[in-house]
Amino acid sequence: MLRTLILRVENRPGALARITGLFSARGINIESLTVARTEDPTLSHMTIVVDLDDVALEKLVKLLDRLVDVVTVTVVDTREAVERELLLLKVRQEPGQKLELLKEAELFRARVVDVAPHSYVLEVTGDEDKLEAFIRVFEKYGILEVVRSGKVALARG
Amino acid sequence: MKRMKGTEIFVECLRREGVEVIFGHPGGAILPIYDRLYDAEIRHILMRHEQAAAHAADGYARASGRVGVAMATSGPGATNLVTGIASAFMDSVPMVVFTGQVPSTLIGTDAFQEADVVGITRPCTKHNYLVLRTEDLARTIREAFYLARTGRPGPVLVDLPKDIQLSECEFEYPEQVHLRGYRPVLDGDREAIRRAAVAILEAERPVIYAGGGVIASDGAEELRRLAEIGRIPVATTLMGLGGFPTEHPLSLGMLGMHGSWYANTAISRCDLLIALGVRFDDRVTGKLSEFAPTARKIHVDIDPAEINKNVRVDIPIVGDVRRVLSVLNAEMEGLVSTHGTAAWVRKRQQWLAQIAEWKRTYPFRYEYDERVIKPQWVIEEIARITQGEAILTTDVGQHQMWAAQYYRFKHPRTWITSGGLGAMGFGLPAAIGAWFARRDRPVIAICGDGSFQMTMQELAVVAEHRIPVKVVILNNFFLGMVRQWQQIFYNGRYAASDLRVSPDYAKIAEAYGLRGHTVRRPEELVGLLEQTLLASEPVILDVQVAAEENVYPMVPPGAAITEMILGPLETTAVADSKESIA
Numbered sequence A: 001m002l003r004t005l006i007l008r009v010e011n012r013p014g015a016l017a018r019i020t021g022l023f024s025a026r027g028i029n030i031e032s033l034t035v036a037r038t039e040d041p042t043l044s045h046m047t048i049v050v051d052l053d054d055v056a057l058e059k060l061v062k063l064l065d066r067l068v069d070v071v072t073v074t075v076v077d078t079r080e081a082v083e084r085e086l087l088l089l090k091v092r093q094e095p096g097q098k099l100e101l102l103k104e105a106e107l108f109r110a111r112v113v114d115v116a117p118h119s120y121v122l123e124v125t126g127d128e129d130k131l132e133a134f135i136r137v138f139e140k141y142g143i144l145e146v147v148r149s150g151k152v153a154l155a156r157g
Numbered sequence B: 001m002k003r004m005k006g007t008e009i010f011v012e013c014l015r016r017e018g019v020e021v022i023f024g025h026p027g028g029a030i031l032p033i034y035d036r037l038y039d040a041e042i043r044h045i046l047m048r049h050e051q052a053a054a055h056a057a058d059g060y061a062r063a064s065g066r067v068g069v070a071m072a073t074s075g076p077g078a079t080n081l082v083t084g085i086a087s088a089f090m091d092s093v094p095m096v097v098f099t100g101q102v103p104s105t106l107i108g109t110d111a112f113q114e115a116d117v118v119g120i121t122r123p124c125t126k127h128n129y130l131v132l133r134t135e136d137l138a139r140t141i142r143e144a145f146y147l148a149r150t151g152r153p154g155p156v157l158v159d160l161p162k163d164i165q166l167s168e169c170e171f172e173y174p175e176q177v178h179l180r181g182y183r184p185v186l187d188g189d190r191e192a193i194r195r196a197a198v199a200i201l202e203a204e205r206p207v208i209y210a211g212g213g214v215i216a217s218d219g220a221e222e223l224r225r226l227a228e229i230g231r232i233p234v235a236t237t238l239m240g241l242g243g244f245p246t247e248h249p250l251s252l253g254m255l256g257m258h259g260s261w262y263a264n265t266a267i268s269r270c271d272l273l274i275a276l277g278v279r280f281d282d283r284v285t286g287k288l289s290e291f292a293p294t295a296r297k298i299h300v301d302i303d304p305a306e307i308n309k310n311v312r313v314d315i316p317i318v319g320d321v322r323r324v325l326s327v328l329n330a331e332m333e334g335l336v337s338t339h340g341t342a343a344w345v346r347k348r349q350q351w352l353a354q355i356a357e358w359k360r361t362y363p364f365r366y367e368y369d370e371r372v373i374k375p376q377w378v379i380e381e382i383a384r385i386t387q388g389e390a391i392l393t394t395d396v397g398q399h400q401m402w403a404a405q406y407y408r409f410k411h412p413r414t415w416i417t418s419g420g421l422g423a424m425g426f427g428l429p430a431a432i433g434a435w436f437a438r439r440d441r442p443v444i445a446i447c448g449d450g451s452f453q454m455t456m457q458e459l460a461v462v463a464e465h466r467i468p469v470k471v472v473i474l475n476n477f478f479l480g481m482v483r484q485w486q487q488i489f490y491n492g493r494y495a496a497s498d499l500r501v502s503p504d505y506a507k508i509a510e511a512y513g514l515r516g517h518t519v520r521r522p523e524e525l526v527g528l529l530e531q532t533l534l535a536s537e538p539v540i541l542d543v544q545v546a547a548e549e550n551v552y553p554m555v556p557p558g559a560a561i562t563e564m565i566l567g568p569l570e571t572t573a574v575a576d577s578k579e580s581i582a
């Protein structure tokens, strides 16, 4: 089951390696990972998505918490957190389909961020479900490339 | 504030930490610090290999309860330290390790003797640092010592580029440590402790399973009180030896793979397991599903990550073992007095009688032989002569297990062994470190012939400082523990475990200017041990023992701890008593 972890981490060299080392040493795959500075420049915010059961997750959280560089670690589910991901999609653009394509992009509040003779790059943000739906809708035009930022999450309230 | 060079800051910070001795080996990238140490008060002991420097710091730390310090140069010096660091990490030993590094401007250029030491040691340190500004040096050293000794202790490494050692900055000693991501919990939850006390009161057949956390927290006295108030038998792990006196009537000795039959049997039959400062290691538990299968479980440990790691427990208590036990003991005293001491004694009578019977059924036993020295006998004699007052260090293998089984432990911090990592070559350097910590006790290194050859160059250190350690090599001309496994699990095919071609260890001692003796016949042993063990001189004893003796009992890997392979003497006795238990 996919689980989302939110970490607040010292913004120092080696902190990320120490954290990812815990995963790799146990053969746990990281589904997605984002790191960036927060309102406090000495702290990084990290969102990690993993596929683990409850027991394995509990152990992992304790190990993360044990690291000196990890200030806080929480497991969140979709109800407790706002989750967003940014997706860029390069799609084939055939002459007769332009209007329809743009209309469908509009439905997702996607923006065109690059226009080339035979392709567009669309940018869209949203949660997992929305991004999946977005990809499905554009499949029919011919997807050339998709890149996702990985999820960022922030606890509600 | 005063302007100081990095090297001066280094020495000043160590002085403030109360460091008396550093075990190390120099090289280009750490020379500025060595130059400063040349006329500093802190002693430096030149070990002959960096692995030994780390093991010596480990031995020093465990014997004293203080932080051990090891030091080496960049690149090969630092990589040589890794085994010692990993061993200290597995055994939660407080240690600070300093390594020189190429100048910060050269880092990442594959410079001469450059190695990514913080990268290499990240998984085997509690924390590590690469210092990139001299301004950060004092704070980093302060944090390193603080991290090493607090919470669950462990090794912390500080990597020091050469230019950082040489530059100057304003020096201000950081009195306080601020680490917002590090808050060890020392005091256990009161409510959980109360529940634990009630569980002990209700239990018919409780057993204490005590480990290294008892020693690390200086909790042996509180453990003894708990055992006596609650009338609870105590089994210790390899790391917990010395935490409870072997000769105490409530002692079950060591449990686990080579533990006593009665300890493992008691664990399997108990209805309450009180786990103190332990981590349910596979060498202890055997097959997990059959480890204390019917027992409720209390687990006290300072590291929350140990709770429910291998075994789900009913009453988890996160905290320092000694502190938790002192509260628990007060609670227990209250309960016992309400309950009435007589009723309490009656309640435990049956269980303790049962255990006494098990202890008689199958004590640790071996067949004495007049023609050849039995290794177990050597340990028994050492225990008799030293009266359990010595500090024992060991290498890894059969001799280590015999020492654990046959020595009569009296005091915490007198048993120093590489438990978790099991690093051969640990014994001699650890003994050197232990002697610098405790000059008031005899220090004896129980070595294997195979292990000794991994760090025997440290005899030079023994000779240089006339360190009165006694090295007892239980020489079976084999990598004995490997040979034992090959005999039992690989049809006696002794692949690469034969050490028949070995040096003459007495002559090696002589070559270093030390006294060495070879002992082959049983009738020579006792006299020689009596003459040498308590002498004020270093001695190396090559005790040639029965070559194909095995360590029993033995739980095959992966089996339940009751499925012990028993020695040739015991098979029938135990089979009989098993029926009577069933």
Ligand SMILES: Cc1ncc(C[n+]2csc(CCOP(=O)(O)OP(=O)(O)O)c2C)c(N)n1
Residues within 6 Å of the ligand: B395, B396, B397, B398, B399, B400, B422, B423, B424, B447, B448, B449, B450, B451, B452, B474, B476, B478, B479, B480, B481, B482
């Ligand atoms: C550094 C290292 N290498 C290999 C091993 C695997 N090993 C465990 S015990 C042992 C044999 C040790 O032989 P010796 O020191 O003679 O002790 P004995 O078992 O004969 O008492 C070996 C090779 C180890 N524990 N450590």
Ligand SMILES: [Mg+2]
Residues within 6 Å of the ligand: B397, B448, B449, B450, B474, B475, B476, B477, B478, B479, B480
């Ligand atoms: Mg041997």
